[in-house]
Amino acid sequence: MPSIPFLRDAIFALILLPLMALQHVAATDYMVGDDDGWTTGTNYLTWSEKYNFTVGDVLVFRYLAGQHDVYQVTEETYRSCNSSSGVLRRYASGADRVALEEATTYWFICNTSGHCLGGMKFGISVPNSSSQGGVDAPAQGGAAPRGVPVWLLGLTMWMWGLLNY
Structure with missing residues (x-):
């Protein structure tokens, strides 16, 4: 016994x-731009490099509706800032939640005139869960873990x- x-x-x-x-x-909710939110004058490349995004995470876009918007776009549209084609989804509520539902690269821009060309855009890669190793870094700034x-x-x-x- x-x-x-x-x-x-x-x-x-x-x-x-x-x-x-x-x-x-x-999963984790990530406030895009941390305390700044989704607005001009924020370096979203620097912001996005702080985090390790995974399938199931959610990007939360906070902004003044009517002054900004969020377009999920193709890489070509992201690079050109020309939204005449390549728009996958449009958001304009000022409090948008975008679930990262699959392992892929996501591209986002603000379609308000001049904002994308001014740097209000970013791309993130979400890897397959099997390709992630080690221990995740603790959540920072705009990340709010949801779990136990x-x-x-x-x-x-x-x-x-x-x-x-």
Whole structure:
């Protein structure tokens, strides 16, 4: 018959390991431009390079509706800033959420006159989940992780403490 410490450790592992796995695969909301939001004068290339985007993450665009918009476009339209073709989706609410639903490269521009040419654009690559390795860096600035609540991990630790008593 297994010893009590072995059973205690096995129960702890059965509770904690799935919770840790859930935290790793949890999606993240990214506020485009962090505190600046989606506006002129922000370096979106620098912003986008701070994060490791994954399938399931969400880009949140905050801006003044009527002054800006968000176009998801092809790479060619991104590079030329000419939206006469190559527009995949249009957003104009001022509080747009764009889910990164597949592993691909996404391209975004503001279609307000002169804004794209002025730098209000960015592209991001979302790799296959199997190509990601290591541990993700902690969320910064405009990233809000969604996953296992801290209280649930605390409860798990408390239960483990009871088993040790």
